[in-house]
Each structure stands twice: as C-alpha cells, then as structure tokens.
Amino acid sequence: MRIKTTRSLTFLILFFFGLLSLQAEDGYRLWLRYELVEDQETLKNYRQSASEIIVAPNSPTLSAVAQELERGLGQMLGKSIPLTEKVSRQGAVVAGTPQSSPLIRSLNIEDKLKEVGREGYLLLSARLQGKKVTVIAANTDTGVLYGSFHFLRLLQTRQSIHKLSLSSSPKTQHRILNHWDNLDRTVERGYAGFSLWDWHKLPDYTDPRYIDYARANASIGINGTVLTNVNANALVLTEDYLGKVAALADVFRPYGLKVYLTARFSAPMEIGGLETADPVDPRVQQWWKRKADEIYSHIPDFGGFLVKADSEGQPGPHNYGRTHAEGANMLADALAPHGGIVMWRTFVYSEEAPEDRAKQAYNEFKPLDGKFRDNVLLQVKNGAIDFQPREPFHPLFGAMPETPLMMEFQITQEYLGQGTHLVYLAPMWKEVLEADTYAEGKGSTVAEVVDGSLNDHPLTAMAGVANIGTDRNWTGHPFGQANWYAFGRLAWNPYLSSEEIAEEWIKMTFSNKPEVVQDIKEMMLNSHEAVVNYMTPLGLHHIMAWSHHYGPGPWVANKHRADWTSVYYHQADSAGIGFDRTASGSNAVAQYAPPLEEKFGSPEKVPEKYLLWFHHLPWDYKMKSGNTLWDEMALRYQQGVDTVRQMQQSWNSLEGQIDPERFQHVKTLLEIQEKEAEWWRDAVLLYFQTFSGKPLPEGVEKPTKTLDYFMQLNPKFVPGN
Template sequence: MKRKPVCLLLLLLFLNLLSGRLMAEDGYRLWLRYDQVQDAARLQAYRQAVNEIIIQGSSPTLSAAQEELQTGLTGLLGQAIPAAQTPTQQNILVAGTPSGSALIKELNLTDKLKAVGDEGYLLLSTTKNGRKYTVIAANTDIGVLYGSFHFLRLLQTQQDISKLSLASAPKIKKRVLNHWDNLDRTVERGYAGFSLWKWHTLPDYIDQRYIDYARANASIGINGTVLTNVNANALVLTPVYLKKVAALANVFRPYGLKVYLTARFSAPIEIGGLKTADPLDPQVRAWWKKKSDEIYTYVPDFGGFLVKANSEGQPGPQNYGRTHADGANMLADAVAANGGIVMWRAFVYSDKEPDDRAKQAYNEFKPLDGQFRDNVLVQVKNGPIDFQPREPFHPLFGAMPKTPLMMEFQITQEYLGQGTTLAYLAPMYKETLEADTYAEGKGSTVAKVVDGTLNNHKLTGIAGVANIGDDRDWTGHQFGQSNWYTFGRLAWDHNLPSEKIADEWLKMTFTNNNRFVAPVKNMMMNSHEAIVNYMTPLGLHHIMGRSHHYGPGPWVEGGPRADWTAVYYHRADAQGIGFDRTKTGSNAVAQYFPPVTRKFASLEKCPEKYLLWFHHVSWDYKVNSGRTLWNELCYKYSSGVDTVRQMQETWNNMEGLVDEERFNHVKMFLTIQEKEAKWWRDACLLYFQTFSKQPIPQDLEKPDHTLDYFMSLDPKFVPGI
C-alpha cells in the first residue's frame, strides 16, 4: 500500500476533531464513533502501543482495513498514526496475511492461523528484532479487516491491549441480513423510513450510506445481504436492475459482503415468456440456469437466491404438484456451478386452514429431509408461528439431520412494538439458541443444529430480517441499533453472553462512563421480558391488531381464515384460556423429541412462559406464584408497565451523561412506549375479563377507558405494512 502523506493524516485528524465538535449526535455513526478516549491513563497507554501502522499487500479489502485503522486510531488517540511499508518506529501495529506480508510471514503463525479458517484472525502482542508489535494476522484479507474492527473495538471499550493473545473465527458460515425492501423503496415491516437502495439513481450515484452500511456490517462479521423482499418482484432479475445490483455489489465486495436476491418462483412466466414455472419442466430449468448465468456476468460473486414459496399467496412448486425440494433443487442446480446457494424459507402455510398453524412447516418439510441438494439451506424461523414476542423453539430444529437448517431471526420489531419500543433482543435470540432439542440426546441445542456441529454440516447459515432504513439513525429508534449489532455478534459467536454484547454496544455507541453503562445495561437486559409481560405473558401469542400488527387486538375474529385472527390462538372462554397443543388438542407437542414433548405436554412441568402456548388453562388454576391464572395475568401485564416506567426513570437519570439530542430522542420514545404498554395492558385485561368474570386485583392500576373504547381504536397509516 502507498504511504499516506503526513499532511493528509493531519487533515484527517483535524476533520475528525472538528466533526466531533460540530456534528450532531444523531446516531448516524452507529457504534463506529471513534471519539477520543477520555480515560487519560488508557489514552497514554494506547498512544505508546501504536506509533505506526504497517499493512503490506495490496487489495481493496486491505485498503479498507488500512483506512478504517487510520481513521479509527486518529479519532480514538487524538493524533495521526503514520503508515509505512517497513518498520521505522518501536511500537508498531502490523496487519496482514502470511502470503501478502513479509512481516506476518516472519512471525511463523502458520499453525495458529490454521485454526481460524478463511474469515478468522489472530490478535497478538509480540517482540521481534527489538521492536514491539501488535499483530492482526489472518489467512485472508477479509480476516484482516474483521480483525482490524475487533482491535478498534478493544480500544473503543477501553480494554488492555498490552498482552494480546486471542483467536477468533465465525461459528456460522453464512451470516446474512434479509432486507424486506420493495423496488418502490417501501419496506415491509420496516419502521425506519424508506429503503437504503435508491434504485432510481443507481448505478451511477453511489450514496455514502452504501459504504457506511458495508463498514457497519463488516465490523460485526455479517457477510451477506439479501437486497429485496421475500414477497419478491421478478423485475429485480432483469438487466435494468441487475446493473444496479452490480453497482451495490461492487461497493460491498471489499467489506466481504456478498449480495443475494429473492427469486420469485413465477419469474419464468412473468419476465421469461414461458407458460409454466413447473420446476421439473426442462424449459423452466433451462430458463433459470440461463438467468443465473446472466446474473453472474453482472455480479461474479453473487451469493444466490432466497425464496419464499407457497406461503401467504406466493407462487411455488406446489402450484404444479411438486415439493419444496423440487423447487429448491432446481434453483440450486442453476447456481451450483458458480458457487451459489439457495436459502429456501420454511415459513409456509397453505390456502387450506390447518388444525394448528404451528404444525404446518414441520409437516411439510420433515418428510423432505435428505432430498435437498448440498447447496440448499432450509431457512427456519426461530419459532413455529411468526416472530412473536416469545415462542418456544421451532420443532424443525433437530428434526432434519440430513439437511442444513438456517436460523431466521427478526431484527425489525414487527410484533415487539415496531419502531417505538426499546427492546433489546439478545436475550430472546439466546433463549432460542440455547434451547435443547434432545435430537441427539441432552445438549443438542438449537445453536448446534444451526452451526452444523450436531450433524456435521459444512454449509451453515443464520439470517436476520433487517431493521434498517434511511432514517438518519438507520433504525428509527436509537436502541434499535443494538439489535443489528447483536445479530452480527451472535452470528459470529452464539456463545457470547447478552450482557457482554450490551456492554460493548453501549460503550461504543454512547460512553464508557460506568455511571451510564451499568444502569442502562440493566435496563436493556430487562426490556424484552417487560414487553412480553405487557403484550403476551404466559405463552399468549398472535393477539395484535389485524394486518398492521400494531397495538393490541385480542378480539380480532372473522375474515378470510381463522388462523389470521387472535381468537384462533388464545381461545379464551368461560372455562379458561390458551391453545391446547397436547394430545387432547392439536398434539403439536408430538413434533418435538420425547423429553421436550413430555415437558411441554405436562401442565405441571411446562415452563410458565410457554403455559398458554401449549395448554388451555382454567382461570382458577394455581400457578407457581400461588396466584390463580387470572390474577397472574393481571400481575404480569401490570409488571410490564411498571418496568417501562422504571426504564423511564433510569433514562431520565442519564441526562448530562450523553449528548442532548440522543438523550431527548430516547426519552420521547420511552414516553410513547409507556403509553403503548398501558394500552396493551388495559385493552387485553378488559377483554379477557369478559371471559374470566373476575375483578382486577385491588392493588393494581385500573384501566382509564372501557373495552368499547379500546375496540374502537383503528390506527391509520401504520408504517411497514
């Protein structure tokens, strides 16, 4: 790499300091703020540790690493750090690969590097020829970039870097964001503005946001992005759009971010002029092969297709009497020669009303185990319904040992308050990942299914439905950024504790001041449970408003099909409440392995957080607290509201510890959240009270309005529909 002139480095430093003074803290910089370290002792130690940067080798990815290190260190240390090709200082930061850097090669790290694979890296402190080196070493250039971001994270969170000795490698191969973005720039279930992708100005105008998006993803190890909605539009596969896709891919490539597209199954008819999309028809197979080859001429490292088929009205192979495996394999064959993959979603339900929608994906996919091509991942939502505030893990995990299953989490908060709610989702993700399927005996966690270790799968993946839009702060709610960050960190290493991820994000995004970090981290850790309590406690689910999914709607009934209503799921009556999924009901519990089935099927052994998911329970049933079910519901709903009020109090005490703009932003959103929490509590309790015929306990706050009032509310123009 060419050495940057000192004057340029000084200019970078000046601009960084100037921007720190003048630029509003609007959240645009995410967790990559790089403001000067405030702890004087740490700052001095960091300045002494890094006097010079050496990156030997030449590639766009190494250039990105050098630029990130120089920008980051300039800001964090408050002084320019020169770059060189050969050592001239005593304390040197050296980054590179053995094949591209003579310095790295001389350190004899071959054996250690074998363990970190193609994307991993080493961070080491060492001494050679009288000089002290801080080393970022990897087998590939992208590993160097990932290691560079890790090194900067250590400084941002004020860690000791004097005796580094760590190795890091991703546990999952494909770590992918799913953007539900439409070509008209609306975003389905998006609560942060319009789509990032400005199709009308691409390919000629490259927005700085595209570069910063790639930087942010690389900083947490995300290596793939699906640009378009799973409810796909075939036009994105036409040349006019492929040119635009190629422009984005060119921006993302240095940051290790591959582009994927959604494939509309009926595309051969809609844009190909064929009369059928039957996956076994030779003409259809030839069309997809030709189309895939065409895509690779625009994007040589195109990742492949994500497909939603035969679900919610989307076309698919079942239209022609074929199976999901038939459809997935056709597309897999089309991209295989170029190294592409197919991510085939298991979120399916037919046009016929099932006895229990929770059973449908298992019923359709379990019989197909072993029938998919080697380059197919079956993408399974974390729970068997649809991204509810809390669900038991999906029974497909562990049930298809011959097929790699890809986890699908939702980062955007469709059922979790949408864009107005502070909901830190790491505990929810971890609850699923740590659940034991018992597929191969005790310890067969969902995480082991997803990372391939349970059944020795080499192709592994995890997807997150993105919460990103063109709002200045990217995610609408400042704390929404934490879930983008969390997804990337857990996709890289699902063993990371929720507390550690929250700690990192808070320090990088706001401040290292423990007067701020400790109480706000505690607030984050309690936020998900609070939302479950004031929305869907004790295993309730799918009781939100119709269509837009905003606000409570436990009374929703009627319409084209029962499983689009709330009453289908809670089944409240004079005797009790809850969906009986035991053998006396839908018997959905039988889809789990026997130890799990026995636990969930037993009224006494079923974890109370899933109680009403699996059981129809009497209003007078005594729960673990000693209260009746009705009273426990009342206390759960009320505790959720109380926790939000505690969150407000905590945040109000943070005034002066963070910048005014973001402080006020979060404060106002917490005001909205408290109102919405009360709305949920009051509407649900008044509705369920019509069945229980029991009073709300005397010591609890009573609703301000009648049930008729809440049922009359009909929010208009809710974003993200």
C-alpha cells in the same frame, strides 16, 4: 505515492469528524464513533501501543483496513497515526496475511492461522525487528478486516492491548441480513424510513452511505445482504436491475459483503415468456440456468437466492404438484456451477385453515429430510408461528439431521413495539439458541443445529430481517442499533452472552463510564421480559391488531383466514384461555423430542412462560405463585408497565451523562412506550375480563377507558405495513 494519498485521506477524515463532533450527535456513526480516550493514563498506553500502522494496501480490502485503522486510531488517540512500510517505532500495528506482508510471514504463525480458517484472525503481541508490535493476522484480506475491527473494539471498550493472544473465527459460514425492501423503496415491516437502495439513481450514483453500511456490517462480521423483499418482485432479475445490483456489489466487495437476491418462483413466466414455472420442466430448468449465468456475468461473487414459496400468496412448486425439495433443487442446480446457495424459507402454511398453524412447516418439511441438494439451506424462523414476543423454539430444529437448517431472526420489531419501544432482542434470541432439542440426547442445543456441529454440516448460516432504513440514525429507535449489532455478534458466535454483547455496544455507542454502562445494561437486559409481560405473558401469542400488528387486538376475528385472527390463537372462553397443543388438542407437542413432548404436554411441568402456548386452562387454575391464572396474567401485564417506568427512571438519571440529542430522543420514546404499555394492559385485560368475569387483583391499575374505546381505535398509515 499510495501511502501519501491514504495519509491525505486520513487528515480529511479526521478533519471531517472533528467538525462532526462539534455538531449534534445524531446516531449516524452507530457503534463506530471512535471517541477520544478520556483517561490520560489509558490514552498514553494506547499511544505507545499504536504508534504507527503497517498495512500493505495492495487490495481494496487491505486499503479499507488501512483507512479504518487510521480513522479509528486517529480519532481515539487524538493524533494522526502514520501509515508506514516498515517497523520504525515501538508499538506498531502490523496487519496483513502471510501472502500480503513479509512481516507477517516472518512470524511463522501459519499453523496458528490454519486453526482460524478463511475468515478468522489472530491478534498477537509480538516482536518484529527488535521492537514490540501488535499483529493483526489472517489467512485472507477479509479476515484481516475483521481482526482490525476487533482490535479497534478493544480500544473502544477501553480494554488492555498489552500481551494480546486472541483468536477468533465465525461459528456460522453465512451471516446474512435479509432486507424486506421493495423496488419502490418502501420497506415491509420497516420502521426507520425508506429503503437504502436508491434504484432510480443506480448504477451511476452510489450513495456514500453504502460504504458506511458495509463498514458497519463488516465490523460485526456480517458477510451477506439480501437486497430485496421475500415477497419478491421478478423485475430485480432483469438486465436493467442486475446492473444496479452489480454497482452495490462493487461497493460492498472490499468489506467482505456478498449480495443475494430473492427469486420469485414464477419469474420464468413473468419475465421469461414461458407458460409455466414447473420445476421439473426442462425449459424452466434451462431458463434458471441461463439466468444464473447472466447474474454471475454481472456479479462474479453473487451469493445466491433467498426464496419464499407457497406461502401467503407467493407462487411455488405446489402450484404444479411438486415438493419444496424439487423447487429448491432446481434453483440449486442452476447456481451450483458458480458456487451459489439457495436459502429456502420454511415459513409456509396451507391455503386452507389448518388445525394448528404451528404444525404446518414441520409437516411439510420433515418428510423431505435428506432430499435437498448440498447447496440448499432451509431457513427456519426461531418459532413456529411468526416472530412473536416469545415462542418456544421451532420443532424443525433437531428434526432434520440430514439437512442444514439456518436460523431466521427478526431484527426489525414487527411484533415487539415496532419503532417506538426499547426492546433488546439478544435475550430472546439466546433463549432459543440455548434451548435443548434433545435431538441427539440431552445437550443438543439449537445453536449446535445452526452452527452445524450437531450433525456435521459444513454449510451453515444465520439470517436476520433487517431494521435498517434511511433515517439518519439507521434504525429509527436509537436502541434499535443494539439489535443490529447483537445479531451480527451472535451470527459470528451464538455462544456469546447477552450481557457481554450489551456491554460492548453501550461502551461503543454511549459511554465507558461504569455507572452509565451498568444502568443502560440493566435497562436493556430487562426490556424483553417487560414487553412480553405487557403484550403476551404466559405463552399468549399473536393477539396484535389486524394487518399492521401495531397495538393490541385480542378481539380480531372473522377474517378470511381463521389463523390470521387473534381469537384463533388465544381460544378464550368462559371456561379458560390458551391453545391446547397437547394430545387432547392439536398434538403439536408430538413434533418435539419425547422428553420435551412430556415436558411441554404437562401443565405442571411446562415452563410457565409457555403455559398458554400449549394448554387451554381454567381462569382459576392455580399457578406456582399461588395466584389464579387470571390474577397472575393481570399482574404480569402490570409488571410489564412497571418495568418500563423503571427504565424511564434509569434513563432520566443519566441526564448530563449522555449527549442531549440522543438523551432527549430516547426519553421521549420511553414516554411513548409507557403509554403504549398501558394501552396494551388495559385493552387486553378488559377484553379477557369479558370471559373470566373476574375483578382485577390488587396492585393492577384500573383502566381509565372502556373496552369499546380501545376496540374502535384504528391507527392510519402505520409504517411498515
């Protein structure tokens, strides 16, 4: 009876998506479009290799596996693929664990399965009962789900599924989205509408979209979601809201997705009636233990807490003269009996203006190495300032060998054009992951710190600040989906290439035609360097507009914190430009290992992409190109604009190859991006020209507006602010 019910569901799914295909393409299906295979020979081969599905749907997760395989295979192969209990045809797809499936158990692959761990899986071509089959095997139901999505990805990208012998397991244990969503459904730094979480209607109504959210995350191996903003509201820890959180956890659980919450450090005072939140006070410790017990009574598999403390006005242990370790360990002790973890953010800086904000996190956390509980991770941004278009890797990576450090990337494009710019972020993330920390000698990469292999840490994680909202296509900009996808793939395996991930996403999202894939991939791979060039080339940073960070604002000054202004970071004057972080300046270079300290500390040796991050140099400083610093900077700004125009030409050449709805959407956004790239170029160069006193070099277009015009621009109601 269960199989008949599932089969009926399949017909409804196929019918629904058949109707959907007749409607406008709106991007809702993300990379799980499961489009019909066009090539007849490939279609024939796939049908022969996926003639029936054998899954014992004896758990919610395995039921999800059966539904996904039926949905995906049915749509791609253009026919309903039967769900059966035994192998009756050549080409059956058999999915399960040795515990759930006698067929899997009969293959005697337990030794191979041991190698892939709890969440890994095997994709194998085998023979069962005298017939050729494709096997999706894992040690857990969640592993089977991940393997099923991998199998479907092979078909979506039109790869051969004959003679399969694949294994995959995640390099990091916790792969987590951080939603900066507020309880009023606004999203801090969100550019795709409001929060998905409809707290008003929860727990009684669970939006079907929550299931599609969980499916999308499971398809790329994301296994955790922090529902609430790091600028936390203690109300989410109250009984009323915990019931709502539990309803979301129930929806997500079959897809291997755990829920986490942000813990406001002052919650014992705000909702607990205590007069203190001092982490060494026994009453405070007991309050958090009781709160943890309460949370787990609602959500038995609750993941744990993400904490922003002693940063940007958020309360923390420093309020009581305590260390970050004492604060984190108090929460860790409350969660430990339940298996929960604490992710303690290192994005902190003094309430007083520092000599160099880039040094703050290192100075506060380096002395605490080895003083955190075993279930505490320090969540470190990829760079030491704040998600800039380009930063050198954070000096904490490699500096705390006794403490597990997790990566925090920002998927949402706060400083990278927000909702209107096409910027593929995988190359930026890979630049950081591949950086050599020299912590254990040459070859000690950031990726090896994050995946725990450098210092043998079993507790590992990677977090991404989500770019998801209620917009129909989830991310606002259609290419924003690629960054959600890329984060998941890199969290699973930080050693994948940007090119490989881009090609997968393009084939699953737009087209498998080689010429289309090549043109879009080239656009994507060039896009990050383009935005760096027209915003912050040569190591410039944090010269965005005040507060909302939308558009240029290198003139921002005279705010209540010096390190919240642009002039603090670029240090431009008549003598030159750049932040001196050498021994003659803030000496931030000393926070890196000696080989990097020497490299970054020398203007001749430092990579030019970080030049002005570490050095204040004269306007006529000679660059490797032979240009002066001023000319090189101006030409980089022009190069950024020119690259956007090349992206436009590439996209326009694809008209007729992409569905008209998404083609026009991206075309319009690229036109906006060109205008805004020109805005950046003109405004920034006019401003810095007041210091350099030099003309724009040949090849750089002359601004058509004045500096006063740009300085008077004041966009209202910028999203995400």
